[in-house]
Amino acid sequence: MTTASTPRSGAPRAVLADDERLMREQLRARLTEAWPELEIVAEARNGTEAVELVEQHRPDVVFLDIRMPGMTGVDAARQIAQMDVGDDGVLPEIVFITAYDQYAVEAFEQGAADYVLKPAERERLKVTVERIRKRLADRQGEAGDAGEGAGQAAPPxxxxxxxxxxxxxxxxxxxxxxxxxxxxxxxxxxxxxxxxxxxxxxxxxxxxxxxxxxxxxxxxxxxxxxxxxxxxxxxxxxxxxxxxxxxxxxxxxxxxxxxxxxxxxxxxxxxxxxxxxxxxxxxxxxxx
Missing domain, CATH: 2.40.50.1020 (LytTr DNA-binding domain)
Known part of the structure; x- marks a missing residue:
């Protein structure tokens, strides 16, 4: 488990979780190209470490490998979704790292989270980065979006x-x-x-x-x-x-x-x- 003890800044922050070191290094390098202002504050080797690091750093984005030994990325995401973020906090955006799986890719199209296919291709990663940037920006205006009546919601x-x-x-x-x-x-x-x-x-x-x-x-x-x-x-x-x-x-x-x-x-x-x-x-x- 690696972590950067940098102070909280206005830049978006991320935690990476993948049991393969080379995959983490590649994703970090390509994220640096596609999203230079993103601050990667910690890296985890498994789902358990990922949950601990998210609890510690409260990042804006979490990149989770779906298949990891012990706790999978999906199990880690479930625990992250149950965290007590406090009155002023929000849950991080979730991006899953996955080998090509047609069924899984179809699931991501619901829009509740995004995905990166292994190995991380530059062009596809740019799409993910733009989607996450937009979601983070949309949060700023979220407080004024509620009204009366229960309209159609995005899939949770x-x-x-x-x-x-x-x-x-x-x-x-x-x-x-x-x-x-x-x-x-x-x-x-x-x-x-x-x-x-x-x-x-x-x-x-x-x-x-x-x-x-x-x-x-x-x-x-x-x-x-x-x-x-x-x-x-x-x-x-x-x-x-x-x-x-x-x-x-x-x-x-x-x-x-x-x-x-x-x-x-x-x-x-x-x-x-x-x-x-x-x-x-x-x-x-x-x-x-």
Whole structure:
């Protein structure tokens, strides 16, 4: 693990993660050509180091090799997506480094993240750099983009991570892609009883330090599973993560407004609960 102890500046910052040293060196050299102002603050040899370095340096961009020993780049991205970035922070942009895989490349076209094919070709890297530059620039005007109503949102990062995870380990019989098995029922505590709650009936999940509250239109229950585990077990097309501690059913979103502090607030159909959207997930309601 290598790291540069340079002070925080106005230049964009990046962390590189690849278990192959030559690949890291090549990517660093070509990024220097394509994006001279980018400050590469650290390099990791595996997913675990990548997560630690992102936690330490809070970069604007993370370049993650998809296939690394131990923790894959997808697993690392999942942990990064669950980091507590603070009231003023946002999650870094994710760029995956991958050998050519048609299915993976198609997944990236959703736009939740970008990719660089091995070896990093100069022209394709320029495209990635321009996309990331635009996203970072767009963040500056993001605060004024929320309005009322839940319009069509960009596909969240968690959907891409679920799909890529399936590409890495979800091949079924005869090489056919296996469909992810998402939770259908929640076994929860309601008063002194254990109750089976259909996931279809859940409006939202909210976690505190010990428990996660499961809320339906008629039932409020508790489970011991944290949000960071639920996001891997719940269908990301049906539930959006809008805060590190909150998942909300997409079809239960009645609208999105701003409070007096400028925070996005989700109203839930058939319930009085108001759910705060953290800045890291503000893109879900952009352009409404």
């Amino acid at each position: 990062l968690q959907q891409l991570l679920h799909r890529l995870s399936g590409q890495l380990g979800g091949l079924g019989v005869a090489g056919v892609q296996a469909k992810p098995a998402y939770l259908q029922w929640i076994q929860a505590t309601v008063g002194q009883a254990i109750q089976m709650i259909p996931v279809d009936e859940v409006l939202f999940f909210i976690s505190d330090e010990k428990y996660t509250r499961v809320q339906t239109a008629t039932v409020e229950a508790l489970i011991r599973k944290p949000i960071k585990e639920l996001v891997d077990e719940i269908d990301p097309q049906r539930f959006w993560q809008i805060h590190r501690s909150t998942l909300v059913a997409v079809n239960a979103i009645a609208g999105v407004t701003r409070d007096f502090r400028g925070r996005q607030i989700v109203a839930v159909k058939g319930h009085t609960q108001k759910l705060e959207v953290s800045r890291s997930y503000a893109h879900l309601f952009k352009g409404m």
